[in-house]
Amino acid sequence: MNTVMIYYSNVNFFPECNKIINGYSSKWIEDDNCGEQFFNRVGIEKDSFLEKNCGIALLYLSDIDLSISSHKIPREAGYTYLYYWVYHVVFKSNYSEDMKKFYKALIDDHYRTYKSIISKYIAEDISKVNLEKLKILYDVYACLYDIKENNGYQNDSIFCSSLKYITEIYNKEMNHQLHNISNPHTLNSHKSNMGIYIVIPILVILLISLFTLTLYKYNIHGSHLLEIIKRKISTYSNINEKGNKIGDSEMFIGIQGDSRYNVLYNYE
Template sequence: MAINDVHLHCHYIHHTIYELVKSFPDYKKIMDLFEDKVDPLYIDKCNNVDIDVYGTFKSKIKNKCPQVISYLYNVYEQNNKNIPEVYCKYLSYWIYHDLLNKKYVNGITILYHSLIDVFKSIYKDVNVDILKRMYISDTTLANITSLYDIYTCLGIINDNRGYKYDKNFCNAIKAIQDKNKAEMEARFSALRDQNVVHTCKNKIPFSIIITLFIMFLTTLLLFIVYKFTPYGSYLSHEIKKIKKKWKNIHEASIIRESSEIPQYNLNDKCYDILYHCD
């Protein structure tokens, strides 16, 4: 049963695990095809799997192990060394949800690796290193289960054509949808507001740093031009011209102000004289 030079390539770059969940129902059908798979070699190898930590599930794991091996072999056979990531992820989910009935939160990855090792012991030429990295983390499995249940419910609703003629059923579905939509929008809005505030706080110091950097760079550039280039004398001459213009403007302003003060005083005195005349 050896497979020559077969390597597993799980494509996981372009998809998150949550995006892959919507395809899980399709891969459940594939797994179910091998539910009653009985192969003497598979059974013999599965009896050696280390499952002492799973208590009452030991017998079930050994009985279902050949099904897992058949599923994995189908992956290789059908995809010609090009294995979609969803195959890998679904197996990890299936171990948690179907095989162990969600009774174990921790240790799912250990069992996943143990079953992969059984597969490797049968098909020795297969490189399963990538496959062993393509599991769902134990902490994510609960979220995956909730999301998968939603897809399952949607599938049941879509398959149940009779609901279109049941007004009460439609109203119940709509009520659930509206309630959850409002709650999710409120949560996303709060999260978005937090992100905006956080982003603004981060941008303020950054803007100050950029401004100071530009000022420093401009000053340094002018200094270099002034000291080390032929344009230094020209720049010095222009600066003196500007300073002279400002000086002249300032002096003119002082002269104008000084010439206006006596006039104001004179007007005030005339007013006083006129006011006190009989």
């Protein structure tokens, strides 16, 4: 797998990384490691905003490296997110040498402190184009993450609103079908509802197709990403095939043990 695709494969961890770094944003205190010496070493002018975010980033790196067994975020995903965060949050999407030097200085400072217990890892330079594509992917995963964790999404974008609507309909219908399993006398009524197994996968595929088209059109690596997403679409298509083959209560009961039937948990 090439470097760009490794970046893409790590995006599904970004919402959890964001949760960690936001936790430190709310309880940051001045860090001596982010003083004049740090900025002189970086070669950029110190200001209160950069100083604060330097401290937040160092706390985040410590969490990623020292608590890796508890949050189960791969190191490469955690460091890739930091690169993304420095670009989008700290430097306000201004891709510059200062941005790259700031990121590298954070890694170097962190490694000097903990080199006895961690191995050094640094995300290679990520181009501005790929950072913007990471943002598109991250927005999708953030939407799914919030639906899963918070039972809702505050973003009013068409994609997120549609995805939330689809998952609500799907899960409502699945609850209804599982209720029929426990009430055999109503089992025959499921035949009139089989259309849901056709409509929902089609809607999901349409949404994914629109998203794929955007990446494919503007990203030179779109063909590689397209293959990955095609496999995801194939998974949704299997839902349709399986739904059409359901003919007795034993097969309905099998739904409970098949994680593919829960849309919320199929985005990894």
